[in-house]
Amino acid sequence: MKMFKKVLALTLACAMLFTLGGCKKKSPEEVLKAAAAKMNKMDSADMDGTIKMKMSSASNNSSSFELQMGMKVKATGMTAKDMKMDMDITTAIAGQDVSVKAYYTDGYYYMNANGQKTKQKMDVDAMQKQLENSTGQFNTSVENYKDLKMSKKDGNYVISFKFNEKALNDYVNKMMGQLNSSGAAGSTTNYADQVKFDSMSGTMTVNKDSEIVAQKINMVVSSKQEPKLSIKMSANFKYNNPGKEVKVTLPSDLNTYKEAPAATTGTTAE
Template structure:
């Protein structure tokens, strides 16, 4: 009987050890790192989102300017030079709407802005940077985040976070360079020297397969040169059909686009080049 009790006790202990080990609670760092690895291998993308920005001044001549940018982008073969992409950008600035259509194929970046059709030879690395800027992407290395918190909702993990200072500087240069109507995303202007961060945080949704399905970033910055100027920005992006086949639609008249000088920097999508 004593021997049977010992056997039962050992069996129960082994079962409990296995159960507790199998139910180990994941940390936000572990979930984020797994998602980063998984997303880095994704070869196709179907992304939709919206970027809202409001610039306001509390000076004696108080004024404000709002800009909304909606985007839809599909891309295939994202990890190789065979990548193809089609993207629609709808921009609203000061009551005026603009529609920009952009494409990438065979080493060329194409843009149709108000009927002005131009193409520019662009290498694969530069095009990847252009896509990151246009969709508000952020370097997802775990080292760039702080104050990570996580909750489970249905089968998803919702991670809230803040960015470290260096990551903030990199991000503001990317986003402000993209949204500045007179500058290119590859501009040498250091926008981080011109602004200070009042707040910057975000949330990320990761599904059970370690795929990021949504990301939202809230940012408030003030001008260092004019302390009464403030910029509020919200970047809200969704990742659709992750890991599934994506169809990129290219127009039939790409050969009619006028060629502009080649560059290794990503051109601005806010103005025709």
Template sequence: MKRLKRVLALTLAAVMLFTLGGCKKKTPEEVLEAATKKMSKVTSADMSGNIKMKMSSTSSTSSSLEMNMGLKMKATDMTSEDMKMDMDMTMGIAGQDLNFKAYYTDGYYYINYSGQKQKQKMDFAAMQKQMENTAGQFNTNAKNYKGLKMDKKGDNYVISFKLKEKALNDYVNKIMGQMNSTGVAGAGTNYADQVKFESMSGTMTVNKDSEITAQKINMVVSSKEDTKLKVKMILDFKYHNIGKDVKVTLPDDLDTYKEAPAASTTAPAATTAQ
């Protein structure tokens, strides 16, 4: 009996050692690396998001302006010239609500803004950049972050982060380029030279399948040219049905849209919404 107890104890100890050894705790860097690899293979998108922005001035005539923007976007064949996209965006600014719908198919970007329908010739590479900027996306490579922390919530990992200086500069150039309303006049501009980051941090949710399901970014920036101007932004995006079939809905009257000059790599949506 004593011998049997010893054998059972040794067996149990071996099982526990094997079990604990196999439960190596993942690091934030490992989770990010796996998510980056997985998301790079995704060819469709189904996302929704919200951007809140407050611009304030501390000059003698203090003033502030708030803007809320909500969007829904679906896209298919994102890695080929057969890509199709439909997007619905609502913008609230100065007490006024604006809405526009945008589409992409067959090398054209279509936009319906308050009944004004236009289309622009846009090559595939330019459209990819447009979508990245609109969605507030940035390179999720772990080397771009600092201060990584991670919590486990159910089956999900929630990673909190701050961006390194180079990643910040790349990101602000993306966002400011997206918001630039002067078209090609802004080409080549280093917007990071014009603004100062007071703070920038965020969280990213990664599910058990290494898919990024949500991102939230908080930033405060001020102008280097006008030190009294400050902008606070909160970007909150969610990604749905990752890796599954996505249905893009295009209107039947795209052939009635009036053609405008060909678009540059900056976002036509920002220009049209002026």
């Protein structure tokens, strides 16, 4: 079960790797360079998406299960001290639906999981770092992509790509180190030693203003440790009104949420 939780969290982290990106014009390389510049200036986001995942045992073909996740995320002030976030996540697994609503405002991270309401003190820098990771704001250097191809459809650019496995593993170690359940800073766990990324590819659909409007990702992951697991995942993301003002809606009963121990994020050294 511990191995399953690690592989599941790892795979979802990889999916979120690509949730926000941008493209522009001419060659795919030029598009990606423009994307990085625009992403660094991103202050707000409004996106929704779905993730479908099938995990099976390499030693027992009859042992498998499927997971489906839907998410909606809105955030403002991502580069400021007054950041606000509103996030809905619905997960269907093993015949059960789990609904989680999360918020961030005024230095607190609030979570409502099927009616259980808690809050944690979290400084804005830590929350911004966490949000940056979950929305894919990391080093998307052109050198990390391969087999880039670009076409145009309905006035938008459509770029297909594959991602460099080493760059992906480096990202995963950083991401999972921060999400380590112990919350210990500077975790030395090497998650690349636990899983193998057999393939990862996708497409980006981008408008004329270098703003992403849709994205698809396909990924195959297998574990290196027992029990041997294989994961096939597909993800679809949609970006609503890119470049427009985003409004975050917070519930009126945040003062009733029960306080939990302050959150610690295991950030690793840059």
